[in-house]
Amino acid sequence: MSSTTVKNLVNQPYKYGFVTDIETDTIPRGLNEDIIRLISAKKNEPEFMLEFRLKAYKQWQKMTEPKWPHVEYPPIDYQDIIYYSAPKQSKEKLNSLDEVDPAILETFEKLGIPLSEQKRLANVNVAVDAIFDSVSIGTTFKEKLGEAGVIFCSISEALQEHPELVKKYLGTVVPVGDNYFAALNSAVFSDGSFVFIPKGVECPMELSTYFRINNGDTGQFERTLIIAEEGAKVSYLEGCTAPMYDSNQLHAAVVELIALDNADIKYSTVQNWYAGDENGKGGIYNFVTKRGLCQGVNSKISWTQVETGSAITWKYPSCVLIGDNSVGEFYSIALTNNKQQADTGTKMIHIGKNTRSTIISKGISAGKSKNSYRGLVKMGPKADGARNYSQCDSMLIGDTAEANTFPYIQADNDRAKVEHEASTSKIGEDQLFYFAQRGISEEDAVSMLVSGFCKDVLNELPMEFAAEADKLLSLKLEGSVG
Amino acid sequence: MSEVILSVKDLRASIDGKEILKGLNLEIKAGEVHAIMGRNGSGKSTFSKVLAGHPAYEVTGGDILYKGESILEKEPDERANEGIFLAFQYPIEIPGVSNLDFLRVAYNAKRKYHGEEEIDTFDFEDLVEEKLDVVKMNPSFLERSLNQGFSGGEKKRNEILQMALLEPSLSILDETDSGLDIDALRIVAEGVNQLATPENSSIVITHYQRLLNYIEPHFVHVMYDGQIVKTGTKELALELEERGYEFIDELVEVGA
Numbered sequence: 001m002s003s004t005t006v007k008n009l010v011n012q013p014y015k016y017g018f019v020t021d022i023e024t025d026t027i028p029r030g031l032n033e034d035i036i037r038l039i040s041a042k043k044n045e046p047e048f049m050l051e052f053r054l055k056a057y058k059q060w061q062k063m064t065e066p067k068w069p070h071v072e073y074p075p076i077d078y079q080d081i082i083y084y085s086a087p088k089q090s091k092e093k094l095n096s097l098d099e100v101d102p103a104i105l106e107t108f109e110k111l112g113i114p115l116s117e118q119k120r121l122a123n124v125n126v127a128v129d130a131i132f133d134s135v136s137i138g139t140t141f142k143e144k145l146g147e148a149g150v151i152f153c154s155i156s157e158a159l160q161e162h163p164e165l166v167k168k169y170l171g172t173v174v175p176v177g178d179n180y181f182a183a184l185n186s187a188v189f190s191d192g193s194f195v196f197i198p199k200g201v202e203c204p205m206e207l208s209t210y211f212r213i214n215n216g217d218t219g220q221f222e223r224t225l226i227i228a229e230e231g232a233k234v235s236y237l238e239g240c241t242a243p244m245y246d247s248n249q250l251h252a253a254v255v256e257l258i259a260l261d262n263a264d265i266k267y268s269t270v271q272n273w274y275a276g277d278e279n280g281k282g283g284i285y286n287f288v289t290k291r292g293l294c295q296g297v298n299s300k301i302s303w304t305q306v307e308t309g310s311a312i313t314w315k316y317p318s319c320v321l322i323g324d325n326s327v328g329e330f331y332s333i334a335l336t337n338n339k340q341q342a343d344t345g346t347k348m349i350h351i352g353k354n355t356r357s358t359i360i361s362k363g364i365s366a367g368k369s370k371n372s373y374r375g376l377v378k379m380g381p382k383a384d385g386a387r388n389y390s391q392c393d394s395m396l397i398g399d400t401a402e403a404n405t406f407p408y409i410q411a412d413n414d415r416a417k418v419e420h421e422a423s424t425s426k427i428g429e430d431q432l433f434y435f436a437q438r439g440i441s442e443e444d445a446v447s448m449l450v451s452g453f454c455k456d457v458l459n460e461l462p463m464e465f466a467a468e469a470d471k472l473l474s475l476k477l478e479g480s481v482g
Numbered sequence: 483m484s485e486v487i488l489s490v491k492d493l494r495a496s497i498d499g500k501e502i503l504k505g506l507n508l509e510i511k512a513g514e515v516h517a518i519m520g521r522n523g524s525g526k527s528t529f530s531k532v533l534a535g536h537p538a539y540e541v542t543g544g545d546i547l548y549k550g551e552s553i554l555e556k557e558p559d560e561r562a563n564e565g566i567f568l569a570f571q572y573p574i575e576i577p578g579v580s581n582l583d584f585l586r587v588a589y590n591a592k593r594k595y596h597g598e599e600e601i602d603t604f605d606f607e608d609l610v611e612e613k614l615d616v617v618k619m620n621p622s623f624l625e626r627s628l629n630q631g632f633s634g635g636e637k638k639r640n641e642i643l644q645m646a647l648l649e650p651s652l653s654i655l656d657e658t659d660s661g662l663d664i665d666a667l668r669i670v671a672e673g674v675n676q677l678a679t680p681e682n683s684s685i686v687i688t689h690y691q692r693l694l695n696y697i698e699p700h701f702v703h704v705m706y707d708g709q710i711v712k713t714g715t716k717e718l719a720l721e722l723e724e725r726g727y728e729f730i731d732e733l734v735e736v737g738a
């Protein structure tokens with residue numbers, strides 16, 4: 001495409017870039033054992049949790065930052081990060097969400113996530129856990145979920161109310177020393193969501209967590225743990241935004257999913273962290289470890305992600321398919337523009353018999369961005385009859401963006417079947433001219449082309465969010481073709 | 483006297499610095515069908531793209547007046563919404579965008595441009611189904627991705643369907659006959675004929691006389707090296723068919 005026709009579609013101002021001015025309880029910068037003890041003490045955690053953190057910290061100190069992702073960034077000074085920052089509360093414990101600082105409620109309202117009792121009525125099918133910097137500020141619909149036996153709360157609260165469940169499952173999918181950022185998260189995580197769906201229960205509504213980074217010097221290290229017991233079923237969605245700062249903020253999360261026999265977990269992400277400006281200044285470093293364990297027979301874990309924000313994205317939501325006949329799915333849209341960099345994909349580890357996995361990845365690169373798909377499909381020696389199907393498509397907008405595909409296949413079983421398809425296309429002058437000749441403006445054309453390209457993945461999102469995600473994609477590309 | 487739809491004056495245009503149109507003149511009135519013939523590389527397709535405003539071509543001289551106004555400064559989508567329609571020689575395949583959605587967005591873009599209210603999905607479906615008859619298309623085509631996996635004939639019929647829907651004042655058919663078997667050619671040509679009215683006009687670009695058996699032109703122009711070198715009636719097309727383009731070479735040499 002000529003330089004004049006490809007310039008303007010992601011330069012839409014980031015509308016979530018505001019900062020909320022509130023009093024905070026912030027600990028000193030830097031990381032050491034005392035800081036970890038301080039975080040644990042502030043949260044009044046049981047002893048096992050402190051041990052977990054210290055063990056992770058010891059491992060982290062011996063590890064080095066991974067260099068293999070296809071991304072570039074200056075060294076991170078881990079001693080210059082604030083590991084805990086929480087809004088100050090006048091009372092020790094809030095009785096209801098309506099007692100939360102109005103400035104925070106207003107923040108979430110501006111983000112389109114109303115939390116107060118009256119406002120919530122409009123959105124009755126989704127329960128929300130809202131996380132502001134390091135802490136959960138409240139969870140909606142707790143009572144209604146409780147009637148069904150579903151536990152949905154912040155992980156801090158779960159550590160107080162259900163420590164035995166947290167102790168049993170935390171770190172079983174992503175061990176403390178799994179990788180550099182997971183180890184860091186295990187040492188310092190401040191909050192996150194906890195979901196427990198008991199045996200035979202189908203969760204009566206969508207669950208979601210909304211992550212908001214507000215403080216400019218704070219890292220966000222959240223930890224999410226979802227357990228679906230035998231025959232249980234849940235659909236969970238997370239959304240993320242952050243203000244615009246010139247500096248980079250680190251977001252290193254860990255998500256663990258556990259599905260027992262016949263359980264079904266659907267995990268969807270719409271990620272719109274601040275991506276930095278068009279010259280690559282500022283933005284979130286999104287270094288995330290997400291993994292699901294299909295422990296039981298016939299269990300299913302499905303990841304759907306729409307990644308549009310962050311300066312750098314490094315994440316590989318994965319499935320470990322242990323139970324016979326278990327199913328893993330990964331549907332992904334990763335859109336990069338300007339100077340964004342993404343190295344994202346999945347791992348499907350087939351261990352049990354007749355396990356099946358599907359990978360559909362759609363990468364869109366515009367501006368001067370770099371967008372890489374990296375995926376591993378592993379067929380273990382006992383995975384008789386296992387099957388994988390992977391499809392990785394890339395779309396380039398303009399002449400200066402980069403798209404890469406790094407598929408790794410490791411088959412230790414000759415009775416397993418792996419299929420891989422890949423394609424690269426480009427939104428070019430001729431396509432846009434065809435639309436223009438039918439009277440369709442360039443922006444509408446790009447948004448139709450992109451949503452057409454992403455259709456297979458958008459269809460996997462819960463209905464409430466599919467339209468929103470589609471709109472987000474067009475917004476993000478606004479001005480990338482000009 | 484009928485209205486002048488298109489008036490092209492001494493038009494010069496180039497791509498990547500290479501001049502393709504070298505002073506082209508043409509006038510088309512409402513109700514007229516003009517055929518443009520000529521060898522490969524004579525500038526026929528370039529002319530159609532320049533009329534529609536393709537960004538790769540630079541107009542270096544002359545003017546294009548559409549309904550009395552210069553359109554050189556107008557964007558391709560504005561020209562389209564003003565009623566200039568190009569039936570492409572190679573319609574683009576667009577995966578994931580349904581034919582029906584594409585048609586609806588195009589139709590509503592035009593309505594919006596003219597300050598009319600957009601029409602909803604249901605009313606639009608009724609409208610489109612009426613138009614399907616023009617090109618004898620099966621409604622199942624509407625659900626498929628735009629042009630994806632369509633045969634050559636299906637793609638061209640789809641172009642004429644869009645033309646039927648958008649009701650342009652000036653249609654440019656760029657080698658619509660290329661790659662069509664005789665049945666498809668007849669369906670396409672009948673579609674074009676049905677859409678002709680005393681108010682609109684069309685330019686039919688073709689290599690062969692064959693299409694002109696079905697779409698009868700009022701004028702036939704021969705292009706040679708970026709100019710129209712000869713204009714006649716449909717007999718000129720027959721003469722070309724008989725004597726080949728060498729006849730034009732001789733003609734140009736004599737003129738020079």
